[in-house]
Amino acid sequence: MISIKELLKDTQIKSNYFAAESYLKGDFESGLIENINGERVLAISDICLDSIYAGLNNEVGSSAGLVLFKCGVWWGKSFYRQFAEEVSSHYQQSLADIRMMELSQCIQQFWKSHGWGLITLDFDYYQQGFLIVKIVQSPFARPEVLGNEPSCYLEAGMLSSFFSNLSDTKLHCIQTSCESLGANCNLFVLGLAKRLEPIQPLVENKTSHSDIMEFLDKN
Amino acid sequence: MNIKIRELHKKAEMHYLEDQELDKIGNYVYLLSKKTEIYKIISSQEVDIFQPIANQINNIFTEEEPEKIELALKYWISILRHWNMALITEDPNYIHEHVLDWLIPQIKGYQISILSNKIFSLLQKSLSKKLSSVQYSFLKPYIEETENNLVNSNIQS
Numbered sequence: 384m385i386s387i388k389e390l391l392k393d394t395q396i397k398s399n400y401f402a403a404e405s406y407l408k409g410d411f412e413s414g415l416i417e418n419i420n421g422e423r424v425l426a427i428s429d430i431c432l433d434s435i436y437a438g439l440n441n442e443v444g445s446s447a448g449l450v451l452f453k454c455g456v457w458w459g460k461s462f463y464r465q466f467a468e469e470v471s472s473h474y475q476q477s478l479a480d481i482r483m484m485e486l487s488q489c490i491q492q493f494w495k496s497h498g499w500g501l502i503t504l505d506f507d508y509y510q511q512g513f514l515i516v517k518i519v520q521s522p523f524a525r526p527e528v529l530g531n532e533p534s535c536y537l538e539a540g541m542l543s544s545f546f547s548n549l550s551d552t553k554l555h556c557i558q559t560s561c562e563s564l565g566a567n568c569n570l571f572v573l574g575l576a577k578r579l580e581p582i583q584p585l586v587e588n589k590t591s592h593s594d595i596m597e598f599l600d601k602n
Numbered sequence: 603m604n605i606k607i608r609e610l611h612k613k614a615e616m617h618y619l620e621d622q623e624l625d626k627i628g629n630y631v632y633l634l635s636k637k638t639e640i641y642k643i644i645s646s647q648e649v650d651i652f653q654p655i656a657n658q659i660n661n662i663f664t665e666e667e668p669e670k671i672e673l674a675l676k677y678w679i680s681i682l683r684h685w686n687m688a689l690i691t692e693d694p695n696y697i698h699e700h701v702l703d704w705l706i707p708q709i710k711g712y713q714i715s716i717l718s719n720k721i722f723s724l725l726q727k728s729l730s731k732k733l734s735s736v737q738y739s740f741l742k743p744y745i746e747e748t749e750n751n752l753v754n755s756n757i758q759s
Contacts, residue, residue: 385660385672387652387679396676398684399704404695484711488704 397485400473401492420469424497429522436525436534448536455540462541463548466493478549498522499538500569511600512578514554516542516571524562524569533561533586535569546573555579559592572599604630604692633740637689640737644686647732652679655724663717674717677705678725685744697744702751709752722753 390396400406406419416424439447467478470489474481481489487504494502499522505515523535535558543556555576560566570592572579581602582595590598607630610623619627644651656675663671681701688696709718726745730738 385656385668385675387649387656387675390652390656390672390676390679391648393676396680398680398700402699402704404693404699484708488707491707492704 397474399488399492400469401489401496403496406496422465426498427522432522433525448532448534451536452540452543455537455542456544457540458537459541459544460548463545466490466545467548494518508596508600513572513574513596513599514546515596516556516573518569518571519562519567521562521569526563531564533558533569534563535561535571538569539571542571542573557582557586559586559595572596574599578602605694606630634690636737637740640733640740641686641690643732643737644682644729648679648682651682651725651728651732655721655728658724659717659721662720666717670712670714670717673712674709674714674721677709677718678721681705681748682725685741685748688744689740694743694747697747698751702748706752706755719753722749 400419407416407424408419409416416426418424436447436451439450443450466489470481470486471478474485478486490504491502494500500518500520503517505517508515518535518538521535521538523538525534539556539558543554546556547554553576554573556571556573557579558569558571559582560568560570562569572582572595578599582599585595585598606626610619610626613619613623652675655678656671659671659675681697684697684701687700688694709715729741729745733741
């Protein structure tokens with residue numbers, strides 16, 4: 384028989400730690416936005432992001448994407464450290480011991496509270512060695528700033544670094560669909576760099592995400 | 603805090619509050635004291651509310667894994683705690699942000715929708731017995747919100 388008294392002793396009755404209303408707060412006197420741990424959070428406007436993209440495009444031309452990807456890699460590394468600390472402390476467990484369902488929910492809610500859009504992890508190609516990440520309403524998809532190509536390089540770099548740390552395997556990330564090009568969502572494929580290499584020309588030729596996945600599935 | 607009361611904050615730069623606006627605050631404080639009573643009834647009877655539910659669920663779902671039953675009960679213990687907090691804070695987004703958006707995918711993912719819906723129905727019955735009809739009506743908006751978003755979505759899926 385289940386004892387409710389015993390169940391109540393369990394500290395794992397968790398709700399949404401990243402609920403924006405309690406996770407983020409403004410210290411308006413000092414002009415700061417902080418998270419629940421007192422770490423500074425920055426609100427960046429669309430104009431600021433466009434200006435960074437345009438400035439990079441102007442200075443380094445076609446390498447702007449690569450620069451943004453590398454910045455994303457650094458960001459993802461630190462972001463993973465912060466995320467791991469917060470989630471482990473909330474669950475009083477190491478990240479590796481937290482159930483995938485809860486972990487995936489934490490990632491989704493973290494994204495949402497930071498205004499990075501709605502993220503979904505798709506494990507349909509997990510057995511083949513790929514993780515698909517879908518993000519809707521990404522702030523990083525900037526139309527026409529980097530030319531006629533998927534523009535979420537910063538995000539792709541961040542995802543590659545974040546999931547590399549999470550899986551303890553070096554993963555690359557390539558964006559296959561972008562809201563800035565009229566798609567209804569941004570899709571990213573994560574996997575070993577060697578296995579993802581062949582799809583780069585397909586992305587450049589504007590091959591659809593489903594055709595790219597079919598190609599990866601067969602190769 | 604109640605949104606209508608929070609909106610009154612902005613009026614200070616224009617004028618002192620009028621009688622009608624002060625009545626709103628008085629009414630809010632009066633209702634808050636009533637809601638605090640409900641909060642105390644439920645929080646002091648958490649075990650009494652859930653133990654009979656756990657027993658009935660055990661008898662109905664004899665083939666179900668005990669871990670899943672425990673998980674579903676924990677989710678509903680959490681939901682009831684959040685209904686109660688939403689009652690005090692009067693924030694319509696509270697239960698969405700804190701529990702519904704959080705638990706809906708988990709209940710689906712762990713395939714405990716049928717179990718969860720049964721606990722919801724037993725919990726409703728239990729609360730309607732523990733609370734007077736007026737007290738129950740205070741909780742009703744949150745119960746209905748949960749029913750529309752969590753329970754009905756389980757039925758559809």
